[in-house]
Amino acid sequence: MPRPGRNTYSDQKPPYSYISLTAMAIQSSPEKMLPLSEIYKFIMDRFPYYRENTQRWQNSLRHNLSFNDCFIKIPRRPDQPGKGSFWALHPSCGDMFENGSFLRRRKRFKVLKSDHLAPSKPADAAQYLQQQAKLRLSALAASGTHLPQMPAAAYNLGGVAQPSGFKHPFAIENIIAREYKMPGGLAFSAMQPVPAAYPLPNQLTTMGSSLGTGWPHVYGSAGMIDSATPISMASDYSAYGVPLKPLCHAAGQTLPAIPVPIKPTPAAVPALPALPAPIPTLLSNSPPSLSPTSSQTATSQSSPATPSETLTSRASALHSVAVH
């Protein structure tokens, strides 16, 4: 096997789908949401391959953002300069790559319109992000320093900060560390063959260590994530696009008090309990080896719903599950 020389592999396509790349980018940001341009930047910063043919892959990436329910759009606050919305991961998408492959998911995450009892409505997502942000911000304020890389608190709705170990499955640290995790190749047991051209890193630790070392197609390090994706919304998240007027496609609809993702639910969203349990569970503290018991599992309806149907969200309540 040829040694992965810098230029030998660095410009090769990384073994990640656009979805996983995007998820990584989003997950790497303190707010767990990024504008499109930052997602581009994240990817280009770390994967030299994507510094070329930008038109092509960026178009694909945008397609993925719109097309996949696992990504939700969160409007900018009115006072936030810039174009476009922020993109975040649907709180219930859990670990779409639990099979270990970042090239191909086992199932596509889809938000379904469901009867009742939607475990997680898109609105929750925004609410979550809001809360998370606040948590982090308060943590920040408390510590008086730069935000520690602690997505943990994010999903820990209890508000009690986790020991700081938790990382969302999409956290780049996890993604990369996971591949790496099993010495004997265990990790790969369930894994899609990663192109031989992409030897696994030899020494990634869960965090802190440089992603760069031995990782030909990746530049940067976990540590630089913060600097790469500076906190763009420094304060009060409560205002997230509150007006939300552009959100309503339908005139008569009631707008939630909190920012809601645009696509998934034009529909009347029943008032949410402050913080439904289901969501946190999913993203919560599950160690990188995720529990299959995630809400993803829910009732997979033998999807009579075509993608397009799903997209045309005119449902009442939404239900997120991994459909098949």
Add this chain to the structure above:
DNA sequence: CCATGTTTAAGTGCAA
């Protein structure tokens, strides 16, 4: 005008 989003469609490859 350009960046951002949405959609449709076709082609590829993997896995059941």
Add this chain to the structure above:
DNA sequence: TTGCACTTAAACATGG
């Protein structure tokens, strides 16, 4: 073989 996930291309809409 078939279905699904993914990639790519492209048309079109919208908003700064």
